[in-house]
Amino acid sequence: MFTGIIETLGEVKAIKREGTNVHFTIKSSITHELKIDQSVAHNGVCLTVVQINGDEYVVTAIDETLQKTSLGSWLVGSKVNIERCMPANGRFDGHIVQGHVDQTGTVTNIQEQDGSWLFDFSYDPDKGNITVEKGSITINGTSLTCFASKKGAFRVAIIPYTYEHTNFHQLKIGDIVNLEFDIIGKYIQRITRGYSE
Structure with a gap:
């Protein structure tokens, strides 16, 4: 974990x-x-x-x-x-991440905002994964909060520290990234789908 x-x-x-x-x-x-x-x-x-x-x-x-x-x-x-992996006595400074990528996504836009950056991503919604506003998302292993969340797309804000100390500073529009969606959301979605089918 x-x-x-x-x-x-x-x-x-x-x-x-x-x-x-x-x-x-x-x-x-x-x-x-x-x-x-x-x-x-x-x-x-x-x-x-x-x-x-x-x-x-x-x-x-x-x-x-x-x-x-x-x-x-x-x-x-x-x-x-x-x-x-996290030690058993460690802190959850991010969120629960399994290291199991759900699917890839694509960088669709990068916007600098006076010292921080906004990154937009798209992904194939037909694979059944979703994001929620202010929910957790893992991009290339980095725990982030997504917003502007809609079907097949979302946005994250990157602070200078994260930009410099991860490979976000190398990403370009069109690059492919690994996405792991929030595990709690995945279980809830699976349960509700199971009851509705």
Whole structure:
């Protein structure tokens, strides 16, 4: 379990395909604190550490993950939002995040507002996911509050700290991002759909 509070940025140093799997080598300032078999969220995708070499470590993405997330578009040099799983005695500074991406979304607009930024996103509403006004959303692993919420679209505001310390400062219009919708909303929607069907 994660909280959507990004700890650091990692950098993709190598990409190796093996069958349908892809091994990503990541350089990170917290590599020395990781261990083999540890779960770490990368742009909101929970991946297992399988190898550690100095300040670099390796994680493996299976084809299912590559198909349903933006990991397939990573290149050597890509910056990645990183968060380790939450300790049992930790604080929920963000919200409940599983590291299971529901679908991808697209950046549709970026607007600077005197030191902060407004980002607009669209997503395919036919996949059954929804946002609610002032509800939680995870974008590339970052816990945020959405507004201007409507079918298949929403907006978030990004403060300078978040802009600089996550990969939001690299996003451009048209970029694909990983979305994990609020787990409480997902369960409520599933329950109500079950009763109505």
